[in-house]
Amino acid sequence: MDENLKIELGKQGVFVTTIEELYNWGRKNSIWPMQFGLACCAIEMIATTMARYDLARFGAEVFRPSPRQADLMIISGTVTKKMAPQVVRLYNQMAEPRYVIAMGACAISGGPFKQGYNVLKGIDRYIPVDVHIPGCPPRPEALIQAFMTLQKKIDEQALTGEDRPRHLNEDAPGEFPVPEFGEHDLEPPSNSGVWTVPVVIK
């Protein structure tokens, strides 16, 4: 629909919208995160929900203690190799549409523990991540920025066509394989359907 016509009609007291806009508007303003913290980033996440930073302004204050009721998983902290299968399992238990924010250096890459024997080098090796936030830990403002980025991303999604969200695409994977504990590492070390080795440009 023509934007100018829409504005003109609005001046006349006629509200015109599309199902897509209404649907995305509803989705983006009620992202309920899962009550789930992994390490020190979780403290910043908790601070974000409190009065000073007030995440409730974004419709995301209801932290759900069950993955069945949650829309968003905030990977807040170091994902150890022992914890990674549980994180993937929790993600599998969430209902579509679901989103993931990888919060902090550890969750996006392993961070300062990257060369350790026990830390996963980024949760994006097993599950699709929508927003990555760097920082150690990221400030609450950074988490709010991530929320706004995610809201913008949802708002711009087309409900039909190639770029439609995963829950409207029958062929999209719904369940992600949970890694097994191996003798030295997780098996497999990454999910090739989600993560491929990025090309380093020097």
Next chain:
Amino acid sequence: MKTVGEIKAAIEAAVPGAGVVVVSNPGPSAQHSLLLAHDRAVQVAEFLRDDAELALDFLSNVTGVDWLDKEISEKVKVTKPVTNTVDGVEQSVEETVEETRKHVEPGYLEAVYHLYSMTKKHGPLVIRMRTANRTDAVEMPSMTPVWRSAEFQEREVFDLFGIVFKGHPDLRRILMWDEFKDHPMRRDYVEPDDYEYEPTAHDEVLSRAKAHQQLVSGQ
């Protein structure tokens, strides 16, 4: 609190044949420790806990140390007979030659315990135990029957260093998963080759990332 030497004398008076050795610390802290023999270790520990004057009732910390095999080379003067032929006549002369001899001192695993007294408000006393080697004789007595707080920490030392504590009620891995092989805090632990993506590699990581690239491109 008594000095380490006095505690050693008290132990030897109370537990015959205790076989306690003072391991001195040459650093400025001068925190000397006691090395316990395996067969009397639990009795010595009970004495340290129950003795009215020491009353070391609190075990605050258990940690492990991995000492690798040490190759020691030393120069030794050796005298051996050398036969020289001078003007057609054979002469036997003794010559002194300097030789470098090498021998390997076997490594061992060590557990270090820090003891405090809550009632007397003193401490720490550091006690140690060593295994016979790093490979097949990695056992030592557990202190869990004496101090309950040793339970989880000895499990951690077992998990990361591979010391088997005899008499521990529940010796399982605590940090790594049960299927994990090897002990990651040992100094010869080889981590899995997961260097496929290193955007900011340097030093050791850079060399491992290059080795990984060669391995991948070679296949």
